[in-house]
Amino acid sequence: MGVRSRWSKPGGTRRGPVGIAAAALVLALTAGCGAGPNSVDAASGSYKDAVSRTNKELTDVYRQIKGLDPAARKKKLIELAGREGGDITWYTAAADDDTTPLIKEFKKETGLTVKVYRASSATVLAKSLEEKKAGRVRGDILNYSGLDPTIGAHQGIYAPLHTIYADRMVKGTVHTNWIADQLYPFVVAWNTDKVKPSQVPSTLKDVLTRFGDGQLAFESTDSNWLFGVVQELKREGMTEKAAIDLVADAARKGVPVTGHTLISELLSSGQFSAAAMTYHYRSARQHQDGAPVAWEPQPQPVITTVSGTAISATTQRPAAALLFLEFQLTGEQKYWETAGRTTTNTDYSGGISQTKYHLDLIDDETLYKNLSKWDKLYADMMQSSGRPPRE
Structure with missing residues (x-):
């Protein structure tokens, strides 16, 4: 794709x-x-x-x-x-x-x-x-x-x-x-000891609605991910307010974690059931190394930064x-x-398959123009759970 x-x-x-x-x-x-x-x-x-x-x-x-x-x-x-x-x-x-x-x-x-x-x-x-x-x-x-x-x-x-x-x-x-x-594709990943195959999310909406209190982790500073997800949900027919509210509801029940390395480590150790965003290469490596972590099948499109x-x-x-x-x-x-990193030169094919998965590059030019808005929205979401960020 x-x-x-x-x-x-x-x-x-x-x-x-x-x-x-x-x-x-x-x-x-x-x-x-x-x-x-x-x-x-x-x-x-x-x-x-x-x-x-x-x-x-x-x-x-x-x-x-x-x-x-x-x-x-x-x-x-x-x-x-x-x-x-x-x-x-x-x-x-x-x-x-x-x-x-x-x-x-x-x-x-x-x-x-x-x-x-x-x-x-x-x-x-x-x-x-x-x-x-x-x-x-x-x-x-x-x-x-x-x-x-x-x-x-x-x-x-x-x-x-x-x-x-x-x-x-x-x-x-x-x-x-x-x-x-x-x-850098953001992929949702889950702990296979905690999430049954029937519970694996198949859409972005599933990611945000399928997990209960304290089960879904969010990297605490990824407001670019929030922006990318909201834009995708809008393309699927939601209003911006409805999309933001959907993420906010999930964040209110979620666990904020600072750092992509830490969120992957805590997921592997079973501190929560799933992570809304991990870097693909980290989750793929954990899975290959035999950790109880999976990221496939992956909901699409895959929100991606660079x-x-x-x-x-x-x-x-x-x-x-x-x-x-x-x-x-x-x-x-x-x-x-x-x-195992995702390459940009099409002569190479490292990382996530760009023929199998639809990668959606975040529109950073638009994000840049409205940065304070998305930063504040995400910061408020991360605070709404009442849980201090895991660091």
């Missing part, structure tokens, strides 16, 4: 909770306005000058590789990156277990070293926006997830992106100046940055495939 994209327009979207993304944006913009020793008002022109220099240098890189086939393009980029000198700095929310093999393989292929700054997506975004206020984002490649790539696009921290791999990507994952390198990557608007190593970004669209995709 593949991915159904509902982006309202190209240009901008993160893996983590939207509420934290919004907080990170406010924090970064507020902190950047302070008078710290390294603070430089972007209006002074320092950031604009850095962007102008990068654009000029990147344009020259694009000129030198224009028309080359993939092998020749890669060879030329390695040559140009070598002339730039220095290491590549990668800002990412990817886990250490993922970044270590990826940068090792990249160095093997290119001879170039990648230094990693790794934290939650919201933290990485906040760091990037603070650095923008100080005159230059120091990361060469910026990798966020969920809504954060959209925020980055709107905050003007990405360089123009032209890649020969764009036509190989899943529909809806290529944007004006960033591209999704991984899909991990997005871009070249920094102020990188001083444009050839190296482009080379690493295109590695993320090829060599990294091979790694995601073997790791």
Whole structure:
């Protein structure tokens, strides 16, 4: 079935909770306005000058590789990156277990070293926006997830992106100046010791109505999931109010849990019967490892968010940055495939089957415009149960 994209327009979207993304944006913009020793008002022109220099240098890189086939393009980029000198700095929310093999393989292929700054997506975004206020984002490649790539696009921290791999990507994952390198399908999962086959939900409405008090867990900050579910229920004929009320009723009886790793662990240990949203690769791995966790048959469509990557608007190593970004669209995709992650390059088929399952990409452009509304709605829902979030 593949991915159904509902982006309202190209240009901008993160893996983590939207509420934290919004907080990170406010924090970064507020902190950047302070008078710290390294603070430089972007209006002074320092950031604009850095962007102008990068654009000029990147344009020259694009000129030198224009028309080359993939092998020749890669060879030329390695040559140009070598002339730039220095290491590549990668800002990412990817886990250490993922970044270590990826940068090792990249160095093997290119001879170039990648230094990693790794934290939650919201933290990485906040760091990037603070650095923008100080005159230059120091990361060469910026990798966020969920809504954060959209925020980055709107905050003007990405360089123009032209890649020969764009036509190989899943529909809806290529944007004006960033591209999704991984899909994160939200799947409902259940504990097989607690949920009989006859109780397994077959629709999104089933997920929200089939479980009693204390039986269904919700990741406590996933307001992007709420937005995606409400949009789908509206397409099925419900009014927005009715859809929100349906989720609110389920949340009132539910168990809030902070963190996707924790919600999967608690589900496996039988702390509740089902989880309304888990990352597919976690639940699939638990099932494969013999834990009492299942996620199939999965209600469709599958609400899906992304991990997005871009070249920094102020990188001083444009050839190296482009080379690493295109590695993320090829060599990294091979790694995601073997790791059970859902790939965005259609030459690979990792993770959830995009022919069997209908993945519905969250319309993050629309979400971005109404972020405070959906954050507040979801926060109120999570508080309505009277249960403090499991952390």
